Amino acid sequence: MSLGSSARKPIHTRSITMDSYLREDALWELEAHLVDVKSYDFPTKVGAMHKAGDPVHDMTIVLLVTQEGLITDVRAKYQAAPYNAACMAIEQAYRGLVGLHLLRQFRAAVRERFGRVDGCTHMSELVVLLPTVFVQSLSAQRREQAEKTGKRPFQLEGCHALAVTSPVVREHYPEWYVNPQEGGKRRARQ
Structure with a gap:
């Protein structure tokens, strides 16, 4: 959707996909995936050429969550990152989400634990979207419960x-x- 009649040239595309899965053990897996691509080739700091359409960022985070919203396990993984191993070194730090509750001050806790140099800007931006995905995942269940209880x-x-x-x-x-x-x-x- 354009805001005018002026021609546009694509430069950057960020794609975010979020999926929720209800497991047989009644736990939820919330999976978030982010991919950034440029529409042009550019030289990297090490002299290589980054090709248009190749991911600059490609990362996934999966949270294991109870029915109530408590995070019990986390896995973060980078498939592509601009500084490769230096970026990927933060993957294990996101296990620090374990013990947080998606529906109780989650976004503030993520900012506190993973702000600035303690996290990855892109991974943190991605993970703070997951409470809404969780709420959407519970909507049918909550609707049924509200109808039964009159709440x-x-x-x-x-x-x-x-x-x-x-x-x-x-x-x-x-x-x-x-x-x-x-x-x-x-x-x-x-």
Whole structure:
């Protein structure tokens, strides 16, 4: 999608893929993969030529997570990195995610543990996206639980479309809808 009529030339592409897997042992594997490519050849510091389309960064991180969101195991792996072994040396450090909870101050903990020289900018940027993937993975299960218990669905009030005063909530969650015209106030979180 372009913002104008001016011609554009591709320069850099970052692709991120995130997958979640429910294992037979009821644990979750969350896998995140990042690839950066340039659309042009460029010389490296060691005199080689990096070819257009060859990954500058190619990295994967997999978290093993309980149903509640506790990280019990981690594996980080680089398939390509601009400084090769120097970049790849940080892989084991990401085992420091073990013991963190995806849904409790996770992003702040990642910044604290892996900020600046204690981590890899790209790996840390990738891993902080995983709480949302986990929440999406649990959505059907949480929806069923909310229906059985009568609790308000977790996603309500999570974005503008799901404000309890919105037409979306009126249509899909009528029991939680609050009519703004009647001076109704939003229900407190339950």
